[in-house]
Amino acid sequence: MEFKSVWFGKDNFQEFEYYDYRYCAYKGLLVEGLVEPVKIIQNLEFGKGGTLWDASYVLAKYLESMDLVGKKVVELGAGTGLPSILCAIKGADVVATDLADSIPLTNMNIQENIDKVRGSIRTAELDWCNENCLEELGEINWDYVIFSDVFYLPSLVADFARTLSFLAKRHTQIVFTYKFRVAHTVNPFLKSFESYTQINLDSVCNSIHYNKNIHMISMTKSS
Numbered sequence: 487m488e489f490k491s492v493w494f495g496k497d498n499f500q501e502f503e504y505y506d507y508r509y510c511a512y513k514g515l516l517v518e519g520l521v522e523p524v525k526i527i528q529n530l531e532f533g534k535g536g537t538l539w540d541a542s543y544v545l546a547k548y549l550e551s552m553d554l555v556g557k558k559v560v561e562l563g564a565g566t567g568l569p570s571i572l573c574a575i576k577g578a579d580v581v582a583t584d585l586a587d588s589i590p591l592t593n594m595n596i597q598e599n600i601d602k603v604r605g606s607i608r609t610a611e612l613d614w615c616n617e618n619c620l621e622e623l624g625e626i627n628w629d630y631v632i633f634s635d636v637f638y639l640p641s642l643v644a645d646f647a648r649t650l651s652f653l654a655k656r657h658t659q660i661v662f663t664y665k666f667r668v669a670h671t672v673n674p675f676l677k678s679f680e681s682y683t684q685i686n687l688d689s690v691c692n693s694i695h696y697n698k699n700i701h702m703i704s705m706t707k708s709s
């Protein structure tokens with residue numbers, strides 16, 4: 487497959503201002519500007535998870551500044567899997583999760599980058615609405631729970647909040663990015679995190695990406 491080189495950084499404002507789906511004409515992306523270029527295959531047949539969303543680039547870019555060697559990381563709604571792959575390249579032991587239908591594309595992208603991985607990476611089905619998935623994933627002391635751009639169906643808020651609360655222990659760092667599109671989809675998710683201790687990382691987002699509607703929060707369970 488041919489990979490078209492793309493850069494999601496601050497400097498491409500004019501060219502790419504409006505289109506989340508802009509790259510779908512090019513199915514193979516070589517995502518530049520990270521610690522290593524990462525190969526990502528997009529495929530719209532996989533629905534929303536088939537596109538690399540800008541918020542996931544911002545999350546990956548932030549995580550590359552962390553020392554992740556040996557850290558246990560789980561990503562929720564990973565889709566194409568860029569942040570997970572980046573963490574594994576940085577030496578973390580990663581589980582990229584999503585709905586069963588999305589996992590084949592995540593696996594494909596992991597295979598495209600496996601030669602660069604210094605830690606480990608695998609996928610697991612984790613449907614937030616199916617508690618059996620959490621049981622199958624098992625009790626793991628995650629260092630990081632990460633996710634990007636998963637706030638789009640208010641009907642999923644309660645199940646998502648339950649999933650997050652199950653995965654996060656007191657020491658777990660939860661780091662997420664989202665694009666603010668409309669209040670009624672985003673705000674219920676944010677409200678469900680009110681009991682967590684939060685740090686707003688918008689200034690970091692602004693240093694990474696031109697789009698002021700992309701936000702980032704780091705949070706832990708309050709003691």
Ligand SMILES: C[S@@+](CC[C@H](N)C(=O)[O-])C[C@H]1O[C@@H](n2cnc3c(N)ncnc32)[C@H](O)[C@@H]1O
Pocket residue numbers: 534535536537538539540541542562563564565566567583584585588612613614615633634635636642
């Ligand atoms: C907008 S995409 C974001 C994909 C990726 N995180 C990114 O930012 O490029 C939303 C993701 O959430 C996943 N998702 C939606 N409902 C889900 C559920 N009930 N359980 C687990 N994942 C779900 C989708 O399959 C999709 O991969």
